[in-house]
Amino acid sequence: MTSQSPRIQRNYRNQAPTRFHEANQRTRTALADKTRFPDTFWGEKLGLIQVYFTVSDKHDAVYHEAKYGSRLVISQRDILQAQLVTLLDQIVSFLEMAAVRDPEILLASGFDMTKERRGGSRVKAAAAARMAENADSKEGESGTQD
Missing domain, CATH: 1.20.120 (Four Helix Bundle (Hemerythrin (Met), subunit A))
Structure with missing residues (x-):
């Protein structure tokens, strides 16, 4: 860093x-x-x-x-x-x-x-990754209930 x-x-x-x-x-x-x-x-x-x-x-x-x-x-x-x-x-x-x-x-x-700040895009990428992870886990949960 x-x-x-x-x-x-x-x-x-x-x-x-x-x-x-x-x-x-x-x-x-x-x-x-x-x-x-x-x-x-x-x-x-x-x-x-x-x-x-x-x-x-x-x-x-x-x-x-x-x-x-x-x-x-x-x-x-x-x-x-x-x-x-x-x-x-x-x-x-x-x-x-x-x-x-x-x-x-x-x-x-x-x-x-x-x-100059370089962390902004990294924070956004991390947040997007967490959201995608949460979406995948919710789909997995709903898929097992079927």
Whole structure:
């Protein structure tokens, strides 16, 4: 039996603006923690994380402005959100590769986590086998009474 490691949920791709903003702020704060994610951790991806921080900060400012209902600002927010989704996809891929050596990285990242479960189909198969066994035994009982 191998235990399944947690994985990052990519639910940020289709979240409404408010939920996206909350999740992004949580992730940005976590990834900015230099004690857990020093510049050396990012290596050649340091430029990626710096661009992410810049776009994230712009998104935060525009998100708050968009609450006033300006269509232009809402459009800017949506464009920035799309850019952030692309950046987050790249960051998630990097974090999942790094997590092979240190799974705690994923938990510290601020992303929503999911754990893959493999037991569901086995449970269903076992239940189906029990039902079939019960059906066979009931048929056998009714067959002996004839």
